[in-house]
Amino acid sequence: MEFLIIGAITLFILERRQRLSTGKFIQDNSSYLHILMEDDYAFYARSKYGEDLDIGKLFDLRVRNGLITIVLFFFIFISELNFLNIIASLVAGYFVFKLGYFNTKNYYKKHLHEIDAMLPYFLKNLEILIQHYTVPVAIARSIDDAPEIFRPGLRELIEKINSGDSSINPYMDFAKQYPVRDSMRMMRLLYRLGLGAQENKQNQLLVFARTVSNLQNKAREQKYKDRLTNMERRTLYMLVATGGGVMAILLLSMLLYFQY
Numbered sequence: 001m002e003f004l005i006i007g008a009i010t011l012f013i014l015e016r017r018q019r020l021s022t023g024k025f026i027q028d029n030s031s032y033l034h035i036l037m038e039d040d041y042a043f044y045a046r047s048k049y050g051e052d053l054d055i056g057k058l059f060d061l062r063v064r065n066g067l068i069t070i071v072l073f074f075f076i077f078i079s080e081l082n083f084l085n086i087i088a089s090l091v092a093g094y095f096v097f098k099l100g101y102f103n104t105k106n107y108y109k110k111h112l113h114e115i116d117a118m119l120p121y122f123l124k125n126l127e128i129l130i131q132h133y134t135v136p137v138a139i140a141r142s143i144d145d146a147p148e149i150f151r152p153g154l155r156e157l158i159e160k161i162n163s164g165d166s167s168i169n170p171y172m173d174f175a176k177q178y179p180v181r182d183s184m185r186m187m188r189l190l191y192r193l194g195l196g197a198q199e200n201k202q203n204q205l206l207v208f209a210r211t212v213s214n215l216q217n218k219a220r221e222q223k224y225k226d227r228l229t230n231m232e233r234r235t236l237y238m239l240v241a242t243g244g245g246v247m248a249i250l251l252l253s254m255l256l257y258f259q260y
Contacts, residue, residue, distance in 0.1 A: 034059065036097075043177060044104040047111070047149045058100075066097030116180040117223065118147045120215035123186060127209050135194035136161045153177045182215060 034056070042055045049058070070093035073085075125145060129138035136158065143154045153174045160170035171187035189211060193204045 036063075038101055041101055041104070043152060044101070044108050046152055047115075048104050048107045050148060062097050062100040065100070066093040069093040069096040112180065113222075115147075115149055115178060117219045118150070119178070119180050119183065119186075120212060120219050122146050122150060123212045124216065126190075127205070127212055130193065130205060130208070135190055139190075150178065181218065182211075186211065186215075 037059050041059070045055055045058055046053055070089050073089035073092050122142070126138055126142050129141055132138075133141065139154060140158050143151055143158070146154055156177075157170045157174045160173070168188065168191045171191045172184070175183040175187040189204075189208050193201070193208055
């Protein structure tokens with residue numbers, strides 16, 4: 001523990017006096033270090049911190065935390081430094097480095113239910129735009145008004161379509177990014193709606209509108225169920241707390257009675 005404290009103080013002093021700069025080291029080797037960035041890290045990070053996030057800066061912070069952890073563990077094992085302790089230091093640093101990724105990924109999974117509830121209302125807005133524009137143009141126009149978490153995926157979708165990909169793949173890629181309720185089916189409907197002739201567009205649009213309405217109804221039902229579950233949970237906590245308090249008072253009264 002003493003070595004850990006000494007190591008932390010030493011690192012702080014070296015950083016303050018600019019004798020050691022982890023930021024400069026990371027900046028000079030960023031092209032190599034960014035190879036370690038996970039393919040889906042940018043998506044998860046933006047879902048948590050917003051679209052304007054500087055992914056590179058956040059990733060560099062993860063790298064810095066990992067490197068500092070390795071150095072601090074070296075100070076812990078400095079009195080008996082051996083191969084196993086070096087491996088343990090590297091593993092600890094790698095764990096701290098990966099922790100930033102796991103935190104953003106877990107945040108996305110925990111809030112997937114909220115994303116699930118957003119999708120029907122976004123599709124409803126898209127349905128109105130499709131009545132006046134083609135599907136790709138409607139999607140492009142909907143980006144600014146879409147929930148923030150959908151915007152990166154929508155931009156990628158439009159970029160793929162504009163680059164000449166007329167297959168269903170851009171739509172399916174978006175559905176895989178956001179694996180919420182009926183996302184696959186809705187993207188297939190959008191793709192078919194974009195392929196349909198003008199005379200069939202109205203019928204396909206009616207099918208799309210009915211599906212969106214069903215999704216909105218499911219989202220409302222789920223919202224009411226969540227509220228009911230939350231109320232039941234709070235009621236249970238209140239009953240347990242009240243019962244526990246009454247029992248504690250009775251036990252205390254009995255102890256005082258027998259004492260005197």
